[in-house]
Amino acid sequence: MxxxxxxxxxxxxxxxxxxxxxxxxxxxxxxxxxxxxxxxxxxxxxxxxxxxxxxxxxxxxxxxxxxxxxxxxxxxxxxxxxxxxxxxxxxxxxxxxxxxxxxxxxxxxxxxxxxxxxxxxxxxxxxxxxxxxxxxLPGAWLTAYRMLFGKAALPPGSTVLVQGVGGGVSTALIMMAVAAGHRVWATSRSPRKRELARSLGVDEAYPPGARLPERVDAVMETVGAATWDHSVNAVRPGGVVVVAGATTGARPVINLSRVFYRQIGVIGSTLGTRDELVALLRFCDRTGVLxxxxxxxxxxxxxxxxxxxxxxxxxxxxxxxx
Structure with missing residues (x-):
């Protein structure tokens, strides 16, 4: 073969x-x-x-x-x-x-x-x-599903920041978060990708590191070192940064005082279970998101x-x- x-x-x-x-x-x-x-x-x-x-x-x-x-x-x-x-x-x-x-x-x-x-x-x-x-579905979309619904577990209407729009996980995060009723912001170095992100339903797309109108409830982080400081600064006190990748490097400088003083949750996430894959398929079938x-x-x-x-x-x- x-x-x-x-x-x-x-x-x-x-x-x-x-x-x-x-x-x-x-x-x-x-x-x-x-x-x-x-x-x-x-x-x-x-x-x-x-x-x-x-x-x-x-x-x-x-x-x-x-x-x-x-x-x-x-x-x-x-x-x-x-x-x-x-x-x-x-x-x-x-x-x-x-x-x-x-x-x-x-x-x-x-x-x-x-x-x-x-x-x-x-x-x-x-x-x-x-x-x-x-x-x-069983890789990129399952990863995004667990990040959003399993790890962040936000109520509808929450504000979510997706770092580094373009790949399979980030586009999945946007599409599912929008379908779930969240307000979604995204970042990308590319003006074209920022415009494409808007076409998927994000409320706004920004260059990496941009100052946001307000702090978010959760950050979906798959970029790594290049966006880590922005992710920690962008999340509200008591919010969460869900990490499922590090395409730009896995050893960022971490400001621990900000993490503990603002009580920011940092949660790692890898793929998902078989049961979560079944739930993801049902989500796509119910919402029409493909x-x-x-x-x-x-x-x-x-x-x-x-x-x-x-x-x-x-x-x-x-x-x-x-």
């Missing part, structure tokens, strides 16, 4: 570590099953893997890809939940299992014509959603999709199809 593989790692030139071509059919352990991949979402996780972040050299080469939608062995349309973990070991949350792994981290991922996953990781795809849209797809490419053009993500000139999700 055809696959896109991290054959090695290269921090300076990640695309040089990518290999496209024939790959063995998936190994299927007991309790696992095979999904025929119809669409797979591209994520920063794929770029980090090629750079050598979060993957051990002994596990290479490995098929990339965290997100997918496709057909199960009986031809049913499914969404693939990407976390391989035991909910019991994580106190009901498989993302807290100390042995938790993601597809493309310990096990071959979704950038292939077929992928093996635990049978419990299959969730029925909503009939009114394309494979391309559904492939955006993932924003920036570009669809064939799997054979995976390098172009990863390069586009690395360039930062993306608004929404890049999706690969088989």
């Amino acid at each position: 055809f696959a896109a593989v991290a054959r090695r790692t290269d921090p300076a030139d990640p695309l040089a570590a990518l290999a496209l071509g024939e790959w063995p059919e998936p190994h299927v352990p007991d309790g696992w099953t095979v999904v025929t991949v119809k669409a797979a979402g591209v994520n920063h996780h794929d770029l980090w893997t090629l750079r050598g972040v979060g993957v051990v050299p002994e596990r290479l080469p490995i098929v990339l890809g965290v997100e997918a939608a496709g057909l199960d062995e009986d031809g049913r349309e499914v969404v693939v939940y990407p976390v391989v973990g035991d909910p019991g070991a994580g106190h009901g949350d498989e993302t807290l299992d100390p042995g938790m792994r993601l597809l493309s981290q310990e096990y071959d991922g979704t950038f292939a014509e077929r992928v093996a996953v635990p049978a419990r990781n299959l969730v029925p795809k909503p009939a009114g959603m394309t494979f391309e849209q559904a492939a955006c 993932p924003l797809v920036h570009q669809v490419l064939p799997l054979t053009d995976a390098a172009a999709g990863i390069a586009a993500l690395a360039s930062g000139d993306v608004f929404g999700k890049i999706v690969l199809t088989t």
Whole structure:
């Protein structure tokens, strides 16, 4: 079968570590099953893997890809939940299992014509959603869903700041927050992306670091070092900063006195549970909110999709199809 593989790692030139071509059919352990991949979402996780972040050299080469939608062995349309973990070991949350792994981290991922996953990781795809849209859900959109509804847990009418608009998580945050009745502000270096953010329903979009009209109830932070100080300054006393990424660096300078004096909550968030993925699908079905797809490419053009993500000139999700 055809696959896109991290054959090695290269921090300076990640695309040089990518290999496209024939790959063995998936190994299927007991309790696992095979999904025929119809669409797979591209994520920063794929770029980090090629750079050598979060993957051990002994596990290479490995098929990339965290997100997918496709057909199960009986031809049913499914969404693939990407976390391989035991909910019991994580106190009901498989993302807290100390042995938790993601597809493309310990096990071959979704950038292939077929992928093996635990049978419990299959969730029925909503009939009114394309494979391309559904492939955006189990990674970027699930991350955003947990940040907004699981971690921040704000009442309708709250004010939410989304830092660094453009990618899959940030666009998902905007669309779901608007649908949930929040007032949403966003930031971006790009005037074009700020205008696109307004088209998604944000009340206002600002350059990074801009002084806001008032402090917000919650900040959704996936940028990291470049926006961290602004995030802490922008949230009201007693508010919360939810962190689910650090694309510009994971070691910002932290003003602890502001954090404790203003009693700001800093909450980490990673993906979500299978149950939260089911809830996300219901949310999309109920509200009519569907993932924003920036570009669809064939799997054979995976390098172009990863390069586009690395360039930062993306608004929404890049999706690969088989």
